[in-house]
Every structure is written in C-alpha cells, then in structure tokens.
Amino acid sequence: MYSVIVVADDLTGAMDTSQGFAARGYETAVVADPEAEIGAVGEEGAVLGINTDTRYDDADDAARSVSEAVGATPARTVYKKIDSTLRGNFVAEVDAALNAAESELALVAPAFPSIGRTTERGIHYVDGTPVSETEYGDDEKGPASSSIRELFASVDRPVETVSHAALGSDDNGIAAAVERHDRPPVVVCDAVEDDHLADIAAAADGFDALYVGSGGLAAHVPVRGSEPDFEFSRQFPDGGALGVVGSVSATTLAQLGRVPEEAVVPLDGPALVAGEEPDAAVERAVRRLNEGRPAVLTAATDEAAIERTHAAGREAELASPAVRERVANGLASAAAAVLDEETPSGLLLTGGDVAVSVIRELGATTIRLTGEEVEAGIPLGTFADGGTPEVPLVTKAGGFGSEETIVNCLDVFSENDA
Structure with a gap:
C-alpha cells in the first residue's frame, strides 16, 4: 500500500x-x-x-x-x-x-x-x-x-x-x-x-x-505511514541540454521568445502532420549537443506556425486530437533520434502529450522525483527505467512559469552558454 x-x-x-x-x-x-x-x-x-x-x-x-x-x-x-x-x-x-x-x-x-x-x-x-x-x-x-x-x-x-x-x-x-x-x-x-x-x-x-x-x-496534504527520509545526490552528464516543446500556450510561446534564436531548432508542423521525418532538424540538434550547446526542438515557434499546422490538419481532414497526436509523435521521434546520437546533460519536456510521447519513445515508463524544482510547479526528475536512465529531466506544463523559464530549465542542466 x-x-x-x-x-x-x-x-x-x-x-x-x-x-x-x-x-x-x-x-x-x-x-x-x-x-x-x-x-x-x-x-x-x-x-x-x-x-x-x-x-x-x-x-x-x-x-x-x-x-x-x-x-x-x-x-x-x-x-x-x-x-x-x-x-x-x-x-x-x-x-x-x-x-x-x-x-x-x-x-x-x-x-x-x-x-x-x-x-x-x-x-x-x-x-x-x-x-x-x-x-x-x-x-x-x-x-x-x-x-x-x-x-x-x-x-x-x-x-x-x-x-x-x-x-x-x-x-x-x-x-x-x-x-x-x-x-x-x-x-x-x-x-x-x-x-x-x-x-x-x-x-x-x-x-x-x-x-x-x-x-x-x-504541498500541505499529510502523508500517513511514511517518513520524509529521501535524499537525492545531483549529478548531471556533460554536454548541452535538449528541450522538446510541444505546448502552444501563449505562455510557452513567450518563453520560447527568450531562447537565443540559434538554440531553437524548428520542425515543420505540416510535414509532421504528413508523417515526414525531420532529418535536417535532428542533424542540427545533434550537432549542437555534440558541441556542448543546448538545442530546443519545437513545431510551434509562433502563432503563424501553429496556424499552418492546423491548416494542414484541416486539409488532411484530421480532427484536432489526431493533429496533436501526429505532432507529438513527430517531436518524440525526432527527440529519440537525437538521443540515439548524443546524450544531453538534461531533457526538458513541455506539453503533456509530447512529454508522454517522448518518454514512450525512449522505452521508459516511470520517473523518480528528486525533490528539487527549477521554479514553482516545475520539478526535476530522473528516469527509473528505459534506455536513458542517466539523463535527468524537467517537465513543465504549458501555462507555467515566467518568460525566462525555458532558459532557466536549460541552464539547470548546463553551465554552457546558448
């Protein structure tokens, strides 16, 4: 129990x-x-x-x-x-x-x-x-x-x-x-x-x-039958951090706007809806991580990009859930391809659908929380299983955080400049 x-x-x-x-x-x-x-x-x-x-x-x-x-x-x-x-x-x-x-x-x-x-x-x-x-x-x-x-x-x-x-x-x-x-x-x-x-x-x-x-x-609910005796020893791998941003909330778009342009690796939303593989984006992200620099994969760089993706879904006669699923799966596939080539210092996932898709692609099921957080509501964890147990991760709800939150999450994993 x-x-x-x-x-x-x-x-x-x-x-x-x-x-x-x-x-x-x-x-x-x-x-x-x-x-x-x-x-x-x-x-x-x-x-x-x-x-x-x-x-x-x-x-x-x-x-x-x-x-x-x-x-x-x-x-x-x-x-x-x-x-x-x-x-x-x-x-x-x-x-x-x-x-x-x-x-x-x-x-x-x-x-x-x-x-x-x-x-x-x-x-x-x-x-x-x-x-x-x-x-x-x-x-x-x-x-x-x-x-x-x-x-x-x-x-x-x-x-x-x-x-x-x-x-x-x-x-x-x-x-x-x-x-x-x-x-x-x-x-x-x-x-x-x-x-x-x-x-x-x-x-x-x-x-x-x-x-x-x-x-x-x-944070205030009593815990019966257990003692608070868990301690975590932080140790991150070397290298650049990898972000995967699937949320289309206005808050997340503002946060992406604070990430240096060269660190943002855009994926074409309509191409993901069509089932195409984002090979060029994967190569660019791998190259940045190999150089010890962060990379942020996203198909939602701005409102115009989001509308192009929705338009592609309508043209393909897909309902909104199907469009979300294809984009999430495309981002997850790209993230897994990057991780096949490079081990990042940490993994940032924002947007619930995308986070689950990425974790599933990595063969993982369970995350252990460290007790630390980047900001309120943005916790730090590590994989308990799967193929990348040494990689720590942060998950963030789309509407959470200040405009600096994505940058702050990447900085937690690495002291390198973007």
Missing part, C-alpha cells in the same frame, strides 16, 4: 503535483505512460503519481480510467489532481475518484497562488482574471464557467463552497458540510494565499477526504 497516490489527467500535472510531496522528502515516483505496467517501482511506498492521460478523452472514458487507477492502487490517501485552469474532464473524474475511494467528501481546492491561480467566493482566477475569460476558456476542454460550483452542477452530488474564514466553523465549515448531507459532498474551498492551502489541509485532517487540487494543495 502507498501512503499517497496522485491521479492526474496529464503527465506534467502528475509531476508538478507529486512534487508537493517529493519536496518534503518523501520518496516519490510517477508512472508517466498510462499504458505501462508499474514495473519500475514496487507495490508499496510513500507517494506514487499516476498519469491517466485523459484530459482530452470522452468524459465517460476518463471517469472509467480514473476509477480503475484508484481501484487498482491501494493507498491511505488519494489525491485527485485537476488542472489549475480547470481544463479537462475534472468534474467527471472527481466524481469517479470519490466513488472509487469511498471517501467522506471531496475537498476541492485547485488554487496555486504562487503561480497566479486563486479561488475566491467559489470563482477561480488566473492572474486575477476569471478562468473562463482567459485563453484556457477557449480550449476544447476548457471551463464553461469560472464558478466551480456551477461546473459541478452536472453531477448528482451536493456541492458546498467554504470560505477561508469559515473552514473550521461549526455552521459553515468542512465538518458542517459533511454533516448536512447523506451522500459524500463536494466541498469547494477558497484560497488566495499559499497559507490558505495549509489551513485547508489542516481543517480536513480529521476526515477521510479525497483531496482534489493542483500542485498547490499537494
């Missing part, structure tokens, strides 16, 4: 949320490939992250995957990771996890104040703007409302909103919400500061709660 399992709908989320436990010294592994058997880690331990890779699945299929993950992995505590911008099938997945875990309540706190995600009066914000009014609301699986309570209206379950001030009160707190209902309720908690998340976790400590949140709440 694990002390905690973290069930996430994409890899970067599984990583950044599991980091909340690894940073406190708990031995933590993340199963990156949802199709893989858990072979690189034992059947018990402190913390196990599980990537169900269900963000863009049909809601019923996503719920089924979550139920199976929770049911198949015994744990003292279940943490259902949801996107800090409320994308995906999170309502159906929370409902499924609550049923599978048989908990007293779902404690929902998606806030991550240190990266600009906050919840106030049940309304969720990104950098002060209601989330449905941001770019994330335009996502095909984006939130239709910024009210978390409204989003949960689609499930037959009581939903209550608890302010930070009322957490422990007899009338309006968590205990009162549980006592008012015969069925396990969804309790949505406000949080506008990191300390609020600590208070939420403490207020729920007396309950058998399904914790629901992003990376913010995970």
Whole structure:
C-alpha cells in the first residue's frame, strides 16, 4: 500500500503535483505512460503519481480510467489532481475518484497562488482574471464557467463552497458540510494565499477526504505511514541540454521568445502532420549537443506556425486530437533520434502529450522525483527505467512559469552558454 497516490489527467500535472510531496522528502515516483505496467517501482511506498492521460478523452472514458487507477492502487490517501485552469474532464473524474475511494467528501481546492491561480467566493482566477475569460476558456476542454460550483452542477452530488474564514466553523465549515448531507459532498474551498492551502489541509485532517487540487494543495496534504527520509545526490552528464516543446500556450510561446534564436531548432508542423521525418532538424540538434550547446526542438515557434499546422490538419481532414497526436509523435521521434546520437546533460519536456510521447519513445515508463524544482510547479526528475536512465529531466506544463523559464530549465542542466 502507498501512503499517497496522485491521479492526474496529464503527465506534467502528475509531476508538478507529486512534487508537493517529493519536496518534503518523501520518496516519490510517477508512472508517466498510462499504458505501462508499474514495473519500475514496487507495490508499496510513500507517494506514487499516476498519469491517466485523459484530459482530452470522452468524459465517460476518463471517469472509467480514473476509477480503475484508484481501484487498482491501494493507498491511505488519494489525491485527485485537476488542472489549475480547470481544463479537462475534472468534474467527471472527481466524481469517479470519490466513488472509487469511498471517501467522506471531496475537498476541492485547485488554487496555486504562487503561480497566479486563486479561488475566491467559489470563482477561480488566473492572474486575477476569471478562468473562463482567459485563453484556457477557449480550449476544447476548457471551463464553461469560472464558478466551480456551477461546473459541478452536472453531477448528482451536493456541492458546498467554504470560505477561508469559515473552514473550521461549526455552521459553515468542512465538518458542517459533511454533516448536512447523506451522500459524500463536494466541498469547494477558497484560497488566495499559499497559507490558505495549509489551513485547508489542516481543517480536513480529521476526515477521510479525497483531496482534489493542483500542485498547490499537494504541498500541505499529510502523508500517513511514511517518513520524509529521501535524499537525492545531483549529478548531471556533460554536454548541452535538449528541450522538446510541444505546448502552444501563449505562455510557452513567450518563453520560447527568450531562447537565443540559434538554440531553437524548428520542425515543420505540416510535414509532421504528413508523417515526414525531420532529418535536417535532428542533424542540427545533434550537432549542437555534440558541441556542448543546448538545442530546443519545437513545431510551434509562433502563432503563424501553429496556424499552418492546423491548416494542414484541416486539409488532411484530421480532427484536432489526431493533429496533436501526429505532432507529438513527430517531436518524440525526432527527440529519440537525437538521443540515439548524443546524450544531453538534461531533457526538458513541455506539453503533456509530447512529454508522454517522448518518454514512450525512449522505452521508459516511470520517473523518480528528486525533490528539487527549477521554479514553482516545475520539478526535476530522473528516469527509473528505459534506455536513458542517466539523463535527468524537467517537465513543465504549458501555462507555467515566467518568460525566462525555458532558459532557466536549460541552464539547470548546463553551465554552457546558448
């Protein structure tokens, strides 16, 4: 039995949320490939992250995957990771996890104040703007409302909103919400500061709660049955760092804009959609790594490149998921070809689909977290299996980080200039 399992709908989320436990010294592994058997880690331990890779699945299929993950992995505590911008099938997945875990309540706190995600009066914000009014609301699986309570209206379950001030009160707190209902309720908690998340976790400590949140709440959830005694000794290989950027978020595009132009190795999106091999890009990246310089593979250098890729998909009569899959597989194939020739000092993966595709191409299934992070929500790990166990890696969600984040990630792996 694990002390905690973290069930996430994409890899970067599984990583950044599991980091909340690894940073406190708990031995933590993340199963990156949802199709893989858990072979690189034992059947018990402190913390196990599980990537169900269900963000863009049909809601019923996503719920089924979550139920199976929770049911198949015994744990003292279940943490259902949801996107800090409320994308995906999170309502159906929370409902499924609550049923599978048989908990007293779902404690929902998606806030991550240190990266600009906050919840106030049940309304969720990104950098002060209601989330449905941001770019994330335009996502095909984006939130239709910024009210978390409204989003949960689609499930037959009581939903209550608890302010930070009322957490422990007899009338309006968590205990009162549980006592008012015969069925396990969804309790949505406000949080506008990191300390609020600590208070939420403490207020729920007396309950058998399904914790629901992003990376913010995970840093405060108690770990029962394990001691924080894990230590990591950092040692990176020599050479340049390799980045693989699959996210098309505005945040990531701004971060790419800070990478020196000569370090960016563009792949042609329409060619990837057509199934062509990016041989020239692979050769260029190999050459840079051989010279000890970083290389960043991407098919999304700017909005125009993204639109050309979408146009190629439409011309080929491909749905958006198929276009994403072809681009992700093309980037993963290019990364694997580079790694066949050169061993980088480290690997940066941004964009959940691409990260899984790259890891699968490398024959790996599981990542061990070191407890270190480049910035909030951007953890450092090492492969637990596969053909490149000596290569450390960083994963980054597309919307995370400052404009310098990609540069900072590359710098972590190497002291060489770009």
